[in-house]
Amino acid sequence: MFKIIKREDVSDTVKLIEVEAPLIASSAKSGQFVVLRLKEGGERVPLTIADKDKKKGTVTIVFQVVGKSTIELASFKVGDSIKDLLGPLGKATDFAGAKNIVCVAGGVGIAEIYPEVKELHEEGKIVTTIIGARNKALLFFEEELKAVSDAMHVTTDDGSYGRKGFVSDVLKELLEKDKTIDLVVAVGPVIMMKVVSDLTKNYNVRTIVSLNPIMLDATGMCGACRVTVGGKTLFGCVDGPSFDGHQVDFGELIKRLNQFKDEEKNSAEIYKLKCRECRENGH
Amino acid sequence: MAINPKKTDMEKQTPEKRVKNFDEVALGYKEAEALTEAARCLQCKKPLCVDGCPVSINIPAFIKLVAEKKYNEAAKKIKETNSLPAVCGRVCPQEEQCEIKCIVGKKNEPVGIGRLERFVADAERESGNIEKNVVKLPEKKIAKVVIAGSGPAGLTCAGDLAMLGYDVTIYESLHATGGVLRYGIPQFRLPKEILDIEVDYLRKLGVKIIVNVLIGKTITIPELFKQGYAAVFVGAGAGLPSFLGVPGENLSGVYSANEYLTRINLMQAYKFPETDTPVRIGNKVAVVGAGNVAMDAARCSLRLGAKEVYIVYRRSEEEMPARKEEIENAVEEGVKLHILTAPVEVLGDEKTGRVKGMKVIKCKLGEPDASGRRRPVIIPGSEYVMELDTVVSAIGQSPNPLIPQSMPELKIGKWGNIVTDETTGETSVPGVYAGGDIATGAATVIAAMGAGKRAAKSMDAYIKAKLKIN
Numbered sequence: 001m002f003k004i005i006k007r008e009d010v011s012d013t014v015k016l017i018e019v020e021a022p023l024i025a026s027s028a029k030s031g032q033f034v035v036l037r038l039k040e041g042g043e044r045v046p047l048t049i050a051d052k053d054k055k056k057g058t059v060t061i062v063f064q065v066v067g068k069s070t071i072e073l074a075s076f077k078v079g080d081s082i083k084d085l086l087g088p089l090g091k092a093t094d095f096a097g098a099k100n101i102v103c104v105a106g107g108v109g110i111a112e113i114y115p116e117v118k119e120l121h122e123e124g125k126i127v128t129t130i131i132g133a134r135n136k137a138l139l140f141f142e143e144e145l146k147a148v149s150d151a152m153h154v155t156t157d158d159g160s161y162g163r164k165g166f167v168s169d170v171l172k173e174l175l176e177k178d179k180t181i182d183l184v185v186a187v188g189p190v191i192m193m194k195v196v197s198d199l200t201k202n203y204n205v206r207t208i209v210s211l212n213p214i215m216l217d218a219t220g221m222c223g224a225c226r227v228t229v230g231g232k233t234l235f236g237c238v239d240g241p242s243f244d245g246h247q248v249d250f251g252e253l254i255k256r257l258n259q260f261k262d263e264e265k266n267s268a269e270i271y272k273l274k275c276r277e278c279r280e281n282g283h
Numbered sequence: 284m285a286i287n288p289k290k291t292d293m294e295k296q297t298p299e300k301r302v303k304n305f306d307e308v309a310l311g312y313k314e315a316e317a318l319t320e321a322a323r324c325l326q327c328k329k330p331l332c333v334d335g336c337p338v339s340i341n342i343p344a345f346i347k348l349v350a351e352k353k354y355n356e357a358a359k360k361i362k363e364t365n366s367l368p369a370v371c372g373r374v375c376p377q378e379e380q381c382e383i384k385c386i387v388g389k390k391n392e393p394v395g396i397g398r399l400e401r402f403v404a405d406a407e408r409e410s411g412n413i414e415k416n417v418v419k420l421p422e423k424k425i426a427k428v429v430i431a432g433s434g435p436a437g438l439t440c441a442g443d444l445a446m447l448g449y450d451v452t453i454y455e456s457l458h459a460t461g462g463v464l465r466y467g468i469p470q471f472r473l474p475k476e477i478l479d480i481e482v483d484y485l486r487k488l489g490v491k492i493i494v495n496v497l498i499g500k501t502i503t504i505p506e507l508f509k510q511g512y513a514a515v516f517v518g519a520g521a522g523l524p525s526f527l528g529v530p531g532e533n534l535s536g537v538y539s540a541n542e543y544l545t546r547i548n549l550m551q552a553y554k555f556p557e558t559d560t561p562v563r564i565g566n567k568v569a570v571v572g573a574g575n576v577a578m579d580a581a582r583c584s585l586r587l588g589a590k591e592v593y594i595v596y597r598r599s600e601e602e603m604p605a606r607k608e609e610i611e612n613a614v615e616e617g618v619k620l621h622i623l624t625a626p627v628e629v630l631g632d633e634k635t636g637r638v639k640g641m642k643v644i645k646c647k648l649g650e651p652d653a654s655g656r657r658r659p660v661i662i663p664g665s666e667y668v669m670e671l672d673t674v675v676s677a678i679g680q681s682p683n684p685l686i687p688q689s690m691p692e693l694k695i696g697k698w699g700n701i702v703t704d705e706t707t708g709e710t711s712v713p714g715v716y717a718g719g720d721i722a723t724g725a726a727t728v729i730a731a732m733g734a735g736k737r738a739a740k741s742m743d744a745y746i747k748a749k750l751k752i753n
Contacts, residue, residue, distance in 0.1 A: 023501050037458055043550065043559035044458075046721040068559055084458040086495045203505055216550070216560075217466075219456050219497055220683055221522035222542035226533055233526060233533060238685065255636030263561035270556050 022057030031093030063113030098183035109188030196244030337733025366442030372401025434462020436518030436719030439735035499689035521720030522683030531629030536638030566674020572677035708738030
């Protein structure tokens with residue numbers, strides 16, 4: 001059992017938990033993830049490690065409330081325990097040789113990119129961070145990211161905060177202006193990573209994306225997470241989760257992510273209905 | 284008295300009934316049947332069957348005890364060398380191991396050793412004797428050892444080392460124990476309650492089992508040595524599935540057998556949405572491959588409501604690697620064999636990316652290949668399309684790369700397997716041993732158990748030499 005020692009509402013749909021997991025905390029590197037299972041009968045859910053504290057022996061996980069398990073996890077309180085937690089999984093992101101880096105994030109990717117921005121900053125690299133969301137209410141971590149970035153840009157689709165538009169708009173301007181940018185790191189919705197990769201291809205700037213395919217064991221055993229990269233079938237869990245954005249077949253990834261959409265929706269609906277009954281019965 | 288030429292039959296659920304449930308298919312011997320079968324054993328002075336057993340069970344001795352109705356003594360006799368008899372009695376390919384060597388089998392059907400082993404293990408459990416039979420081991424342990432992986436190799440190695448007086452810790456990466464015995468082999472061949480009891484027996488021998496730890500990621504082998512462990516056994520399994528290598532292999536609805544069976548067995552997708560992990564079966568399923576794993580996947584599909592289930596295999600029925608018994612069971616249940624047929628392309632819906640069929644081509648058998656089996660040769664122009672909802676790739680798997688990746692000094696073979704000395708399980712790193720599918724590539728449960736056993740013996744010798752004991 002893995003005890004939750006801190007819980008925060010980052011936004012309406014994004015939650016943060018800090019969990020006791022000393023072994024994972026002592027070996028985790030940026031870009032890696034964990035798989036958790038809330039209880040008996042629960043599914044195995046891969047989530048990025050947003051931060052770790054070796055001394056305290058904890059890892060921080062930031063997640064978006066999207067399906068049954070994340071709805072349920074959002075209801076966990078400080079002191080509650082997660083039944084199973086495995087990690088750190090996947091390879092650490094390889095920034096080899098990069099000096100002037102732009103980190104682009106959207107949605108829950110804003111939390112997931114934080115450890116990478118921090119690591120690059122601590123290594124003395126030039127880091128420009130761009131974060132974006134549909135509207136102001138969905139933004140978070142701006143201050144935290146600002147503290148470890150050399151420059152910071154914020155966009156919202158509706159213009160309710162920062163600049164109106166998409167993260168890719170800002171990225172394009174930066175790529176036009178600054179020819180020394182040698183790496184772009186993109187973490188967020190698949191479509192955002194695709195747009196960023198398409199853009200940077202034109203400028204011939206190396207781009208790392210962090211993929212989130214469906215996973216089961218997440219140790220290379222099942223192949224549910226396979227992605228086509230450079231025409232080859234690779235496994236998101238052991239070969240990734242970071243890949244060369246210019247080589248990823250995003251179209252296939254999107255289709256594979258929708259594989260169990262109906263089942264996932266059904267499961268979430270049933271759970272929500274049950275919760276409502278629980279509340280009405282005063283539990 | 285002339286010996287009965289036939290093995291005593293074991294009752295099975297009828298195909299019509301069992302195809303609608305996940306309960307065990309084979310029901311095991313009743314006492315009278317076990318006694319009849321035990322009487323067929325010749326009690327050879329030089330028993331060849333024992334040579335055929337990878338874990339060297341004293342087969343004539345336990346069968347004699349059965350014949351004398353000393354079932355509990357028989358259980359103890361088996362457990363002298365095998366801590367998982369209820370598992371082995373169910374899933375070992377005895378027809379290729381002990382029974383193929385049986386002298387009775389020269390002229391008649393061999394003695395049903397596997398069925399008797401199962402009978403003894405089940406009798407021990409049902410009479411509540413497992414607890415009583417636990418051997419009392421000395422409190423003071425020789426040294427600490429780690430086992431990576433709680434599959435058949437790891438469990439066997441752990442059991443033997445515990446019996447030899449070691450403080451044993453098993454680390455398992457999944458949330459549940461058993462490895463392939465849990466995620467791979469379905470409930471109807473090996474009930475998980477039976478597996479739980481055998482794993483629990485190891486705990487009673489003092490073995491500590493910690494789940495959710497992936498050696499190589501959560502903690503590395505060099506770190507374990509720093510923590511004072513004297514030796515490590517790696518039984519991480521063949522955890523990297525092979526895919527078909529044809530266009531369309533990544534369409535939605537194409538599963539590796541590992542994924543398919545893990546969803547069903549480990550994650551209990553057959554109870555979805557009561558459990559949280561789904562699996563989509565559809566009406567028509569093709570399983571490519573013809574090993575035991577392929578049969579398991581095909582038979583699970585029927586039980587989950589598929590109307591048509593096909594085994595697609597490029598050679599003929601004779602070359603099928605699955606146990607004959609399992610092929611028979613599958614066919615009885617309604618699985619259709621498309622032999623001498625190879626996949627060419629998985630066809631999908633452009634928009635959804637979901638499987639709608641598979642283009643296949645007919646083959647004929649040519650000259651024998653390196654494996655000694657006759658090579659399939661494609662018949663040009665014989666392509667046709669099978670209409671399908673699901674394709675399962677059950678064509679094998681290669682060893683899991685995670686531990687080798689975390690330990691560059693560990694020597695790796697051509698197929699990504701950890702190179703070991705077959706008789707001792709030694710790897711290129713002193714104190715590190717390996718066995719089972721991680722060393723040999725995908726093989727059988729009992730082969731892995733044999734490797735675990737041999738490794739335990741050499742780990743014991745290595746540690747004692749190092750500590751200058753004896």
